[in-house]
Amino acid sequence: MATYTVHAGHAKDGNSYSGAAGYCKESVEDRLIKDAVVKYLRAAGHTVQDCTVDQGQSQSGIITEIKKKINSCTGATANISIHLNASRKASVDGKIKGVECEVYSNTGQTSEMANRICKKIGALGFTNRGVKERTDLGVLKGITNGGVNILVECFFCDDEDDYKFYQKIRPNAIGQAIAEGILNQNIKPQTGWIEQSEKWYFYYEGQPMTSSWIHDARGNWSYLTADGTAVMSGWQEIDCKWYYFDSNCYMQASEWIEYKGKWYYLQDDGSMATDCYIKSKDKDIYYWVNTDGVWMPEWNTSKPNTSKYRVLRG
Numbered sequence: 001m002a003t004y005t006v007h008a009g010h011a012k013d014g015n016s017y018s019g020a021a022g023y024c025k026e027s028v029e030d031r032l033i034k035d036a037v038v039k040y041l042r043a044a045g046h047t048v049q050d051c052t053v054d055q056g057q058s059q060s061g062i063i064t065e066i067k068k069k070i071n072s073c074t075g076a077t078a079n080i081s082i083h084l085n086a087s088r089k090a091s092v093d094g095k096i097k098g099v100e101c102e103v104y105s106n107t108g109q110t111s112e113m114a115n116r117i118c119k120k121i122g123a124l125g126f127t128n129r130g131v132k133e134r135t136d137l138g139v140l141k142g143i144t145n146g147g148v149n150i151l152v153e154c155f156f157c158d159d160e161d162d163y164k165f166y167q168k169i170r171p172n173a174i175g176q177a178i179a180e181g182i183l184n185q186n187i188k189p190q191t192g193w194i195e196q197s198e199k200w201y202f203y204y205e206g207q208p209m210t211s212s213w214i215h216d217a218r219g220n221w222s223y224l225t226a227d228g229t230a231v232m233s234g235w236q237e238i239d240c241k242w243y244y245f246d247s248n249c250y251m252q253a254s255e256w257i258e259y260k261g262k263w264y265y266l267q268d269d270g271s272m273a274t275d276c277y278i279k280s281k282d283k284d285i286y287y288w289v290n291t292d293g294v295w296m297p298e299w300n301t302s303k304p305n306t307s308k309y310r311v312l313r314g
């Protein structure tokens with residue numbers, strides 16, 4: 001499995017130096033396309049470093065920061081910079097201007113990969129403008145991590161024909177096309193766990209699952225947050241209830257846990273018990289947990305007022 005770096009060109013929308021704008025903003029769409037490239041490369045089992053930089057003091061400062069991130073990722077096979085093109089000639093002529101790739105030198109593996117990316121995006125319906133040599137672009141120079149460097153100008157953000165077509169195609173398809181061009185293979189949707197930078201993700205048919213519970217055949221439950229990372233080693237609030245996950249990303253249930261010197265009880269469904277008594281498994285004692293779920297030992301009792309308070313079997 002290989003390593004790749006991918007970044008969206010320019011600062012994030014709302015900051016200075018956020019790139020071109022036309023019918024859409026480069027800094028918005030390039031991030032959506034970048035995320036899709038990352039997703040598909042990871043889904044194919046590769047390691048991806050996202051080297052996007054959201055803000056900086058100057059355009060060249062942002063490029064310097066991006067290159068620092070890229071160069072710290074040694075042994076990368078390729079470094080991919082995602083952009084949208086702009087021409088300032090935004091006439092509606094019924095012609096899609098389309099995709100091109102910029103490279104420092106149009107030779108060898110760089111040329112092969114860049115041509116594949118152009119072809120794949122072209123196959124979606126964008127005109128393939130081909131691979132162009134650009135020795136003036138800072139992001140294509142001074143990269144020392146061993147990878148080939150390709151800047152993808154996906155389409156023209158200031159061409160109405162391009163933009164209308166992009167609205168139909170959507171960033172996901174362009175991201176998949178770029179990933180397939182990089183890898184020189186069609187990406188099959190994958191299902192399973194994927195580890196990236198010590199975080200775990202779960203993919204279902206090529207898509208990372210988000211904001212959802214999953215369980216394995218042994219009945220271990222895990223939770224994928226809004227950004228797709230599985231909750232690991234700690235508490236997570238989900239739908240107004242608190243859950244605790246171990247270092248394997250498994251939800252804990254039906255047990256007491258000690259956390260920062262306090263004890264909490266996790267119910268059968270994993271949610272933290274609050275405002276109730278927990279009946280001891282082996283003793284004739286009922287333990288009270290308060291609104292925050294914390295065991296209050298001073299309120300241990302053998303005769304709880306069950307007409308007034310809830311009791312759980314520990």
Ligand SMILES: [Zn+2]
Nearest residue numbers: 009019083084
């Ligand atoms: Zn750009």
